[in-house]
Amino acid sequence: MNKDFTEIWVYLSTTPLLGLTITLAAYLAGSWLFKKSGNNPLVNPVLIAVAAIVSLLWATGTPYEIYFDGAQFVHFLLGPATVALAIPLYNQFHQVKKTFGALIAALICGSITAAVSAIGIAWLFDGSKQTLLSLAPKSVTTPIAMGITEKIGGLPSLTAVLVILTGIIGAVFGRVVLNLVRVKDKRARGLAIGVASHGIGTAAALQTSEVAGAFAGLAMGLNGIATAILIPVLVTFLF
Amino acid sequence: MLATLTALLVFQLLGEVISMALNLPVPGPVIGMVLLFFALVIKGSVPDDLQATAQGLLSHLSLLFVPAGVGVLLHVHLVAEEWPAISAALIGSTLLTIAVTALVMKLLMPKEKGDEQ
Numbered sequence: 001m002n003k004d005f006t007e008i009w010v011y012l013s014t015t016p017l018l019g020l021t022i023t024l025a026a027y028l029a030g031s032w033l034f035k036k037s038g039n040n041p042l043v044n045p046v047l048i049a050v051a052a053i054v055s056l057l058w059a060t061g062t063p064y065e066i067y068f069d070g071a072q073f074v075h076f077l078l079g080p081a082t083v084a085l086a087i088p089l090y091n092q093f094h095q096v097k098k099t100f101g102a103l104i105a106a107l108i109c110g111s112i113t114a115a116v117s118a119i120g121i122a123w124l125f126d127g128s129k130q131t132l133l134s135l136a137p138k139s140v141t142t143p144i145a146m147g148i149t150e151k152i153g154g155l156p157s158l159t160a161v162l163v164i165l166t167g168i169i170g171a172v173f174g175r176v177v178l179n180l181v182r183v184k185d186k187r188a189r190g191l192a193i194g195v196a197s198h199g200i201g202t203a204a205a206l207q208t209s210e211v212a213g214a215f216a217g218l219a220m221g222l223n224g225i226a227t228a229i230l231i232p233v234l235v236t237f238l239f
Numbered sequence: 240m241l242a243t244l245t246a247l248l249v250f251q252l253l254g255e256v257i258s259m260a261l262n263l264p265v266p267g268p269v270i271g272m273v274l275l276f277f278a279l280v281i282k283g284s285v286p287d288d289l290q291a292t293a294q295g296l297l298s299h300l301s302l303l304f305v306p307a308g309v310g311v312l313l314h315v316h317l318v319a320e321e322w323p324a325i326s327a328a329l330i331g332s333t334l335l336t337i338a339v340t341a342l343v344m345k346l347l348m349p350k351e352k353g354d355e356q
Binding site: 053080084086099106107109110114119162167168174178187188193199200224 | 303318
């Protein structure tokens, strides 16, 4: 019986079916727990799903490449989903127009804060130069962040990890911070989450309201552009 | 559903082509988002089936980040080496950025009744 199971496992681990099913099942479990907790952001479905899958891959000694054979079908949809963010943005555009000046000012302040504070805090904790450079673009969406890191001499693969962690931190603790600084307006809340924690933050904001989601999606796109311009300039001043 | 999904992919493809042709730092899907936004402005409304497809995709946007999140495991040793500096910077900077952005927006935004809900 044991041998049979091993054979089944060997077969399944060569097909994409397993990676895909595990991804969906782990996320559904995470979403179920999220709803059970009364939509508590600390019970983040992405975090739960990632933790569960990582544990499973470790326990079974499965390489990431084999898992990704199946998971790539989910990963692929990130592209069209990003394009689809144009729709909430269009639906809420009257709100964007009304607040455009404030939005741009807040975006620039947020973009500078994200880069300078990440470099500053890591420097205080004796981070190496390569770590400091790899941290600088952590708040923008992965492909932009990796491009920036490559340009300024950081480590793009480290940046990819830092970007995902930043997204999860923003999605999990964003609401706590926003309540702490007493910002109730959905437009300001969405914008802040989108600037600080890109797509993962935007996904969390979309779960609270379309207004917050639209501002978060817009902030994510604009901050990508702002950061790509800002960081190379900043780095020549700081290093 | 199929037609609208195809439309999203066409906009993404256009975005990728523009991004590569002009050597822009902005990824294709983000440019695709901008292009679709302008297309909607020109059209003047969102077609119902496009709205439905977008809602379907975006209501599970979190799910789409799971495979990349699992990929963190591949490079987790990179973080382990300097974890005190990295964790302090990630948590401190992310929370500070949220606070600063939200407060500046709140301060400068035109005040209107009924906006705060």
